[in-house]
Amino acid sequence: MEDAPGPPLLQLRGVQKSFGPTRALKDANLSIPVPGVVHALIGENGSGKSTLLGVLSGQTRHDTGIVQIEGHSVRFGSPVAALRHGIAMVSQEVAVAPDLSVAENVLLGRGLVRGRTGVSRSASRAKAHEVLERLDFDIDPDVRVRRLRPDQRQMVEIARALTADAKVLILDEPTSSLTDDEVQRLFATVRRLKAQGVAIIFVSHRMQELFEIADDITVLRDGTTVAQGGAGSFTPESLVEAMLGQARLVDQATRSEPASVATANPVALRVRALTVTGLVEDFDITLRRGEIVGLAGLVGAGRSEVLEAIFGARALDAGTLAVDGTPYVPRGPRRAIQRGLALVPADRKTDGLVLAMSGVTNMTMVETHDAPRLMPPARRRGAAAVARLCTALRIAPGAVDVPTARLSGGNQQKVAVAKWLVRRPKVLLLDEPTRGVDVMAKADIHQELHATAAAGSALLVSSSEISELLTLCDRVLVMFRGRVVADVAAADTHESEILKLAGGHPS
Amino acid sequence: MSSIIGRAWAATAQFRLVLLLVVGMFIVFSVTQPAFSTSTNVQNLVANSALLWIVAMGMTFVLLSGGFDLSVGATATLVGILMAKLLELGLPGPLVVVLCVLAGAVVGGLFNGVAVGKIGLSVFVVTLATMTSLTGVVSLWSGSNSFLVTDPVARWLATERFLGLPMPIWIMAAVFLVAVYVQNRTYFGRDIYAIGGSPIAARLSGIHVPRTLILVYALAGACAALAGTIGVGRVGAAVPTVDGTLALQAIAAVLLGGTALTGGHGGVGGTALGVLFIAVLQNGLSLAGVASDWQNVVTGVILIIAVAGDRFSFRSQIGRLRSSRTPGPSDPDTALTDGAQKAPSASPDSDVRAFPLDNTLSTSPEGTRP
Numbered sequence: 001m002e003d004a005p006g007p008p009l010l011q012l013r014g015v016q017k018s019f020g021p022t023r024a025l026k027d028a029n030l031s032i033p034v035p036g037v038v039h040a041l042i043g044e045n046g047s048g049k050s051t052l053l054g055v056l057s058g059q060t061r062h063d064t065g066i067v068q069i070e071g072h073s074v075r076f077g078s079p080v081a082a083l084r085h086g087i088a089m090v091s092q093e094v095a096v097a098p099d100l101s102v103a104e105n106v107l108l109g110r111g112l113v114r115g116r117t118g119v120s121r122s123a124s125r126a127k128a129h130e131v132l133e134r135l136d137f138d139i140d141p142d143v144r145v146r147r148l149r150p151d152q153r154q155m156v157e158i159a160r161a162l163t164a165d166a167k168v169l170i171l172d173e174p175t176s177s178l179t180d181d182e183v184q185r186l187f188a189t190v191r192r193l194k195a196q197g198v199a200i201i202f203v204s205h206r207m208q209e210l211f212e213i214a215d216d217i218t219v220l221r222d223g224t225t226v227a228q229g230g231a232g233s234f235t236p237e238s239l240v241e242a243m244l245g246q247a248r249l250v251d252q253a254t255r256s257e258p259a260s261v262a263t264a265n266p267v268a269l270r271v272r273a274l275t276v277t278g279l280v281e282d283f284d285i286t287l288r289r290g291e292i293v294g295l296a297g298l299v300g301a302g303r304s305e306v307l308e309a310i311f312g313a314r315a316l317d318a319g320t321l322a323v324d325g326t327p328y329v330p331r332g333p334r335r336a337i338q339r340g341l342a343l344v345p346a347d348r349k350t351d352g353l354v355l356a357m358s359g360v361t362n363m364t365m366v367e368t369h370d371a372p373r374l375m376p377p378a379r380r381r382g383a384a385a386v387a388r389l390c391t392a393l394r395i396a397p398g399a400v401d402v403p404t405a406r407l408s409g410g411n412q413q414k415v416a417v418a419k420w421l422v423r424r425p426k427v428l429l430l431d432e433p434t435r436g437v438d439v440m441a442k443a444d445i446h447q448e449l450h451a452t453a454a455a456g457s458a459l460l461v462s463s464s465e466i467s468e469l470l471t472l473c474d475r476v477l478v479m480f481r482g483r484v485v486a487d488v489a490a491a492d493t494h495e496s497e498i499l500k501l502a503g504g505h506p507s
Numbered sequence: 508m509s510s511i512i513g514r515a516w517a518a519t520a521q522f523r524l525v526l527l528l529v530v531g532m533f534i535v536f537s538v539t540q541p542a543f544s545t546s547t548n549v550q551n552l553v554a555n556s557a558l559l560w561i562v563a564m565g566m567t568f569v570l571l572s573g574g575f576d577l578s579v580g581a582t583a584t585l586v587g588i589l590m591a592k593l594l595e596l597g598l599p600g601p602l603v604v605v606l607c608v609l610a611g612a613v614v615g616g617l618f619n620g621v622a623v624g625k626i627g628l629s630v631f632v633v634t635l636a637t638m639t640s641l642t643g644v645v646s647l648w649s650g651s652n653s654f655l656v657t658d659p660v661a662r663w664l665a666t667e668r669f670l671g672l673p674m675p676i677w678i679m680a681a682v683f684l685v686a687v688y689v690q691n692r693t694y695f696g697r698d699i700y701a702i703g704g705s706p707i708a709a710r711l712s713g714i715h716v717p718r719t720l721i722l723v724y725a726l727a728g729a730c731a732a733l734a735g736t737i738g739v740g741r742v743g744a745a746v747p748t749v750d751g752t753l754a755l756q757a758i759a760a761v762l763l764g765g766t767a768l769t770g771g772h773g774g775v776g777g778t779a780l781g782v783l784f785i786a787v788l789q790n791g792l793s794l795a796g797v798a799s800d801w802q803n804v805v806t807g808v809i810l811i812i813a814v815a816g817d818r819f820s821f822r823s824q825i826g827r828l829r830s831s832r833t834p835g836p837s838d839p840d841t842a843l844t845d846g847a848q849k850a851p852s853a854s855p856d857s858d859v860r861a862f863p864l865d866n867t868l869s870t871s872p873e874g875t876r877p
Contacts, residue, residue, distance in 0.1 A: 311711075313710075313711060333710055333711050333712070333713055334713045334715060337713040343711060345707075345711060350705055350707055350708065351705070351707045351711060352711075353705070353708055354700070354701045354705045354708050354709065355704065355705070356700070356704045356771045356772050357700065357701065357704060365697075365701065365709075365712040365714070366712045366713055368694060369712060369713030369714055369715075370713070372694070373693060373694045373695040373698065373719075374689075374693050374694075374695055375693065376693060377693070377694055377697065419712070
């Protein structure tokens with residue numbers, strides 16, 4: 001059967017998809033000729049990977065291009081349609097009903113067996129058992145899913161996909177929240193399914209894992225398939241190069257070196273052995289005044305958690321901290337603010353700003369957080385600082401007087417940053433400081449951050465954009481699964497090295 | 508001059524429908540019911556809405572903070588009993604009124620405020636539980652008896668006239684002015700809007716969220732208590748029946764006035780109109796001989812229309828602005844992120860959904876214990 005020169009199991013040619021003005025997919029190609037292979041799909045954030053998975057799993061309808069399954073052209077309007085053609089996806093966020101049993105979750109959807117009076121429990125149970133057997137997943141089908149570990153929940157989802165007799169199983173970053181042991185158990189399952197003739201599309205940023213499990217690799221960049229072939233034909237270096245593209249590699253070489261900072265400056269923030277169980281392990285940092293340090297790492301590497309824990313917005317389980325040499329115990333944002341800390345959270349719309357309020361109100365909110373509550377607000381308070389920041393960040397005049405909901409993303413982000421600069425913080429923590437803003441706004445924010453550092457603040461910047469970290473920071477800490485795996489000077493490194501480190505690949 | 512009118516008109520955007528309805532009804536009733544526009548009738552109309560007015564003012568702050576309070580009716584009745592008992596002890600009338608208002612604040616702040624603001628329990632469950640418990644306390648404490656109140660302070664609160672107007676109208680005006688001051692001219696008022704708009708952003712900005720919420724529910728309790736004492740004065744007795752609809756009517760008035768149930772948007776000015784709407788409707792229809800049940804029908808229908816209208820204008824505005832943002836060339840993910848928020852199933856690149864602030868951050872009321 002496998003050797004018969006029939007039509008390929010799955011074939012994508014020249015697939016395009018636009019969301020408004022954004023072209024998410026320009027020329028995506030992917031080919032799985034025979035069943036029973038593990039096909040890795042890899043690409044940077046925003047490369048169109050998830051759009052491609054959406055097209056395959058029926059969540060997104062492609063604009064043009066060919067998607068063929070066993071020679072038949074398809075164009076899925078819904079996930080159910082994709083399932084009917086044998087394509088099932090286990091998404092990044094585990095989607096199980098926590099209060100239903102394993103069996104019920106496995107059979108969720110069309111799976112439950114109908115008996116004489118409604119659902120037949122025994123027949124359903126037997127059917128679930130059969131699927132779990134196939135996965136060699138040793139679990140009581142009656143146990144509530146709530147009580148399972150993350151990898152077991154994932155297994156439940158895989159089992160659910162198999163009840164639909166999936167020929168192609170898509171695993172979207174299945175390892176991002178698993179421990180090493182759990183990853184190995186997952187891989188054993190993947191190999192078993194492969195032996196049973198299921199084709200698996202495996203998405204991961206972790207390069208070691210790719211080389212361990214994948215037979216073939218497809219690389220997406222900027223909505224275009226830029227490389228495909230057997231896993232053996234790639235090296236970690238060639239894979240990174242394909243992901244970044246020649247232009248970016250050259251661009252890095254000519255990048256201006258960030259101003260280096262005197263390493264003799266006094267320490268502004270010292271963190272030792274900060275631990276948030278399951279998310280951050282033994283995080284250490286020594287942050288000097290005037291220094292800008294970056295945090296790089298994949299989604300789920302623990303970057304945001306580090307910032308939140310330092311700011312007291314998230315409970316930490318261990319760690320010794322000191323601000324300006326005096327011990328500091330994170331206990332809520334108020335305490336942090338009083339010690340001169342500041343946090344620009346990643347999501348400006350829900351966490352960074354009160355959208356219904358004006359820019360001025362948002363910008364003075366921190367500054368006035370400890371003013372007497374029943375006294376009339378001093379209208380002048382902070383006005384000079386607000387005016388200065390509007391000029392420095394080039395926020396349009398008048399823009400700060402209307403509700404921030406009406407501002408562009410760039411201006412919103414400027415306000416979200418500026419509110420922490422009205423009174424210059426000792427330590428400024430930034431989470432994705434320029435996510436989703438245009439180039440000009442980004443440059444304005446970067447400039448102001450440099451000025452803030454030059455004035456003596458210490459900055460810790462987390463960003464999923466490595467190029468941003470390299471232009472902004474003096475040095476970069478790379479995190480992998482909650483641990484710092486490297487501390488490199490920005491001037492001595494380049495994007496591909498950090499990407500490799502962040503993927504868990506030792507340089 | 509015209510710009511002042513223009514700005515005043517713009518400021519009514521949140522409650523324009525109700526404003527027009529109140530004015531419209533007033534004109535219609537004045538023309539059709541000769542008895543309507545007489546000075547006595549208008550005074551009665553306003554003074555009779557004193558209880559709802561005062562309770563709704565406190566309720567406005569609760570809604571602005573993103574909650575609501577079902578227990579105000581029970582608080583008002585309980586405080587009425589307290590008033591009768593304290594006067595029985597021979598305490599001076601004015602002192603009793605002050606004590607009653609303080610007691611209402613303590614009840615609201617201690618039960619509702621702490622449970623909602625500090626512990627983070629569901630507003631519905633907490634205020635329902637408070638209402639239920641207080642109703643029980645009222646029956647137990649009063650033995651289901653009414654208490655005659657003959658102290659002059661009771662008459663003073665409800666029927667005395669000052670400068671030609673009934674005292675309840677003066678009290679309403681005072682409560683309103685204090686509410687406007689708190690809302691517009693204090694950091695406390697701004698905190699309430701911030702918490703209603705985004706509790707996480709407020710907390711991360713250093714605003715003391717639990718304390719603010721405790722004060723908000725205390726304020727609602729104090730308003731309910733003040734209303735309770737006026738109620739006693741009006742009847743001349745403390746009656747142990749809890750008006751279960753008072754809280755719901757107050758919430759309806761606040762919503763009619765354009766304050767959002769989700770918080771962060773609206774204000775006491777609109778609430779004043781919401782109360783007047785109910786009062787004018789009630790008064791006009793009863794003068795016209797229409798069965799009082801129709802008042803409820805009309806109030807309900809108008810409430811839906813007002814809230815729907817508000818949703819269309821405000822939501823669509825923000826929605827349009829969000830979707831019209833164009834992504835920067837450096838980051839093609841922008842438009843995609845926004846799309847993902849609106850329709851998760853169509854999220855084109857899950858990489859951009861990266862860092863949600865998790866439960867710890869969004870639910871824990873304040874502070875963390877390392």
